Amino acid sequence: LGEEVPIVTPPIPRCKVCRTYVNPYVQLNDGARRWKCNICARLNDMPADYFYGEDGRRVPFDVASRPELNCSLVEYIAPSEYTTRPPQGAVYLYLIDVSIGAVQSGMVKMACKVLGEEIDSIPGDSRRSIGIICFSSKLHYFNLHKNSGQPQMLVVPDLDEPFIPTIDELIVNIKEEKRKKYRLRLC
Numbered sequence: 001l002g003e004e005v006p007i008v009t010p011p012i013p014r015c016k017v018c019r020t021y022v023n024p025y026v027q028l029n030d031g032a033r034r035w036k037c038n039i040c041a042r043l044n045d046m047p048a049d050y051f052y053g054e055d056g057r058r059v060p061f062d063v064a065s066r067p068e069l070n071c072s073l074v075e076y077i078a079p080s081e082y083t084t085r086p087p088q089g090a091v092y093l094y095l096i097d098v099s100i101g102a103v104q105s106g107m108v109k110m111a112c113k114v115l116g117e118e119i120d121s122i123p124g125d126s127r128r129s130i131g132i133i134c135f136s137s138k139l140h141y142f143n144l145h146k147n148s149g150q151p152q153m154l155v156v157p158d159l160d161e162p163f164i165p166t167i168d169e170l171i172v173n174i175k176e177e178k179r180k181k182y183r184l185r186l187c
Helices: 100-105 107-121
Strands: 027-029 034-036 043-045 091-097 129-135 139-143 152-156
Parallel strands (some): 091 129
Antiparallel strands (some): 027 034, 129 139, 139 152
């Protein structure tokens, strides 16, 4: 806690097959000139420019100097050629325990109160979206879209093979739905 997330800039080696970014769990081979993907086991070549220092000279490879090879959490600053489509808006999916114990303790009421008060300060741009799933001995999905009139709840009792609604039914854009603030009644 309190530590800054390391930032990684190009070049960012990616697996040729599954497009996984190089990470602490890959296996380095041949003096770090190749790496084995931890997802699909493909042996990949390390890009030549991955070995160059800030002054443009080829430098010995130092694993300790690469946060993407040491830290399980990094922020990649990727150029546009790394993406096949524009970045998507942030999606926040809230999972709320609505078991008897959670209801009796006041946790459900507090979660609904805080979510209702803080919905406008959820980080992200105008594309940010939210969804709510509640759980106990059943799953409770909420459709908050304006075309549904009032929030609709779908209760799924089968936890072994649960039905999962489409993303369009589960996720709602905060900006588009801002005019229709719902008071969440989950009890």
